[in-house]
Amino acid sequence: MNLEAKNYSWKMFRNLYDNDTTVWSPQGRLFQVEYAMEAVKQGAATVGLKSKDYAVLIALCRASETETMQPKIMPVDMHLGISISGLTADARLICQYMRTECMSFRHSYADSMPVNRLVTNLGNKMQATTQRYDRRPYGVGILVAGYDDGGSHLYQVMPSAVVLSCKAMAIGARSQTARTYLERHLDSFESSSMDELICHGIQAIRGTLGHSHEENAALTINVAIVGANQPFKTFGEEENLKYLDMAKLMGNPVEEADEAKHSDDDLLGQGPSATPDPENDEDASIATVASTEET
Amino acid sequence: MLNNYNSIAQPMWQNGPTPGAFYNFTGGQQQTQKLPKELTTAGPFGTKRSTSSITTGSSVLGIRYDGGVMIAADTLVSYGSLARYQNINRVFAINDSIILGGGGDFADIQSIKRTIDQKMIEDQCYADGISMKPKALSSWLTRVLYNRRSRMNPLYIDVVVGGIEQDGTPFLSNVDLRGRAHEDYVVATGFARHLALPLVRERKPKDRDFTAEEAFELIRKCMEVLYYRDTRNMAQYTVGVCNATGTTIDGPCTVSENWSFAATIKGY
Numbered sequence: 120m121n122l123e124a125k126n127y128s129w130k131m132f133r134n135l136y137d138n139d140t141t142v143w144s145p146q147g148r149l150f151q152v153e154y155a156m157e158a159v160k161q162g163a164a165t166v167g168l169k170s171k172d173y174a175v176l177i178a179l180c181r182a183s184e185t186e187t188m189q190p191k192i193m194p195v196d197m198h199l200g201i202s203i204s205g206l207t208a209d210a211r212l213i214c215q216y217m218r219t220e221c222m223s224f225r226h227s228y229a230d231s232m233p234v235n236r237l238v239t240n241l242g243n244k245m246q247a248t249t250q251r252y253d254r255r256p257y258g259v260g261i262l263v264a265g266y267d268d269g270g271s272h273l274y275q276v277m278p279s280a281v282v283l284s285c286k287a288m289a290i291g292a293r294s295q296t297a298r299t300y301l302e303r304h305l306d307s308f309e310s311s312s313m314d315e316l317i318c319h320g321i322q323a324i325r326g327t328l329g330h331s332h333e334e335n336a337a338l339t340i341n342v343a344i345v346g347a348n349q350p351f352k353t354f355g356e357e358e359n360l361k362y363l364d365m366a367k368l369m370g371n372p373v374e375e376a377d378e379a380k381h382s383d384d385d386l387l388g389q390g391p392s393a394t395p396d397p398e399n400d401e402d403a404s405i406a407t408v409a410s411t412e413e414t
Numbered sequence: 415m416l417n418n419y420n421s422i423a424q425p426m427w428q429n430g431p432t433p434g435a436f437y438n439f440t441g442g443q444q445q446t447q448k449l450p451k452e453l454t455t456a457g458p459f460g461t462k463r464s465t466s467s468i469t470t471g472s473s474v475l476g477i478r479y480d481g482g483v484m485i486a487a488d489t490l491v492s493y494g495s496l497a498r499y500q501n502i503n504r505v506f507a508i509n510d511s512i513i514l515g516g517g518g519d520f521a522d523i524q525s526i527k528r529t530i531d532q533k534m535i536e537d538q539c540y541a542d543g544i545s546m547k548p549k550a551l552s553s554w555l556t557r558v559l560y561n562r563r564s565r566m567n568p569l570y571i572d573v574v575v576g577g578i579e580q581d582g583t584p585f586l587s588n589v590d591l592r593g594r595a596h597e598d599y600v601v602a603t604g605f606a607r608h609l610a611l612p613l614v615r616e617r618k619p620k621d622r623d624f625t626a627e628e629a630f631e632l633i634r635k636c637m638e639v640l641y642y643r644d645t646r647n648m649a650q651y652t653v654g655v656c657n658a659t660g661t662t663i664d665g666p667c668t669v670s671e672n673w674s675f676a677a678t679i680k681g682y
Contacts, residue, residue, distance in 0.1 A: 229553035233544045268544055268580050
């Protein structure tokens with residue numbers, strides 16, 4: 120062990136504790152779980168928000184001539200759907216699990232599964248992967264939008280198995296801009312109409328596009344909605360364009376220049392993305408204490 | 415993989431040999447699955463005849479009216495032809511929006527009621543303000559009873575499930591031991607199916623639901639008819655009522671019996 124320490128002393132201190140999910144760091148962190156959170160940030164942004172009667176998911180889907188559209192928004196049941204950011208393969212598995220649970224509930228009880236019970240079960244299932252030596256955390260963050268007897272719901276589920284009920288949320292690359300927009304307009308969502316809600320969501324996600332024109336061309340905005348008397352529905356191309364135009368009339372999204380003060384991380388405890396710094400490795404471990412993922 | 419502390423040896427791999435047991439090497443016919451002892455022992459009880467009931471509740475009657483549902487059952491649990499337990503409430507308040515009346519083998523009723531109570535506790539543990547609806551319970555019961563029947567090990571019960579749905583509409587259904595479910599404005603089990611159903615159907619107004627007074631009057635009348643004509647009934651009964659304000663079990667009520675007409679009866 121001493122030999123290893125000598126060889127890796129130039130790297131960040133934390134690398135000694137990141138080989139296994141089941142190893143704690145001296146600061147009480149699980150680095151593998153935090154690395155899994157990083158995977159979420161690699162995915163394109165997705166935004167969710169809800170009003171009293173509706174919950175809306177907006178996603179930036181990568182589309183180019185060479186690749187087929189990666190599915191970002193996945194319907195789970197008539198009253199529930201998810202939008203993902205991160206490893207699509209892991210997302211597919213989670214989506215399949217949620218669909219099976221909903222279907223099984225419907226078979227037994229002839230009714231739609233309450234959203235919070237489904238996400239609780241999902242959270243418990245994901246937690247198991249953070250506590251076993253032979254599993255790894257799921258590398259995908261999901262936003263769950265649903266409507267049941269308790270009204271509209273929006274949940275954020277992260278690889279750390281943290282399940283948060285949200286009024287509005289954004290995850291993925293450059294999602295801080297979207298979160299800022301959502302925070303600014305948070306009070307207006309509850310009483311928004313369906314159109315207003317969608318437009319807010321589109322405005323929020325436009326802030327995450329970045330300035331690269333090539334990237335803009337490669338990303339399309341997809342919208343899905345669920346609510347009272349509205350089964351989960353992903354909009355087609357026409358409707359997407361219609362709402363895109365409607366949103367542009369609303370005003371400007373948050374500019375990325377404004378965001379220079381805020382880092383893309385940690386305001387919601389989503390984990391660090393600090394890069395290793397060989398010159399300052401002693402300080403690095405102290406600097407990242409503030410961003411622990413414990414709830 | 416999670417449970418490594420079982421005392422019985424597990425197969426080494428799926429369909430593989432179990433240490434200490436005989437292993438059927440491939441090539442021959444599939445070994446017939448070993449049925450549990452209760453399905454293979456001969457004799458009248460505890461036996462192949464798992465389709466007999468022992469202590470039984472008789473009729474249960476349910477009526478749906480404009481504001482909710484009412485379920486009535488007498489308070490007798492018989493042991494064959496012996497009127498053994500004469501003060502048993504067979505109508506249960508499951509939660510604020512469901513009532514259940516149990517007929518058939520009473521041990522099975524108590525068993526399924528216990529499972530349902532556990533489900534209610536689970537609902538409370540979730541603490542999300544969502545409680546089970548009558549239609550969901552009825553659907554779940556149907557699945558369980560059908561599954562048991564398909565495994566040749568039925569719960570010998572005939573239940574009436576009723577209550578108020580989330581949007582305020584009353585719901586009433588009957589599920590039997592074979593997992594047959596049926597939803598209607600009047601349902602009954604046992605002898606009430608023959609005696610009470612035609613009576614209630616005859617009095618149903620064509621264009622509207624019953625009112626609460628009409629429903630209660632019908633229940634009173636039907637319980638009276640059942641007491642006179644069903645030999646496994648008694649004159650005391652309880653009525654469960656579920657409406658927008660909640661569930662109550664009223665009773666015990668007594669049939670106002672009058673046998674003076676008996677002397678005039680000739681034949682049947």
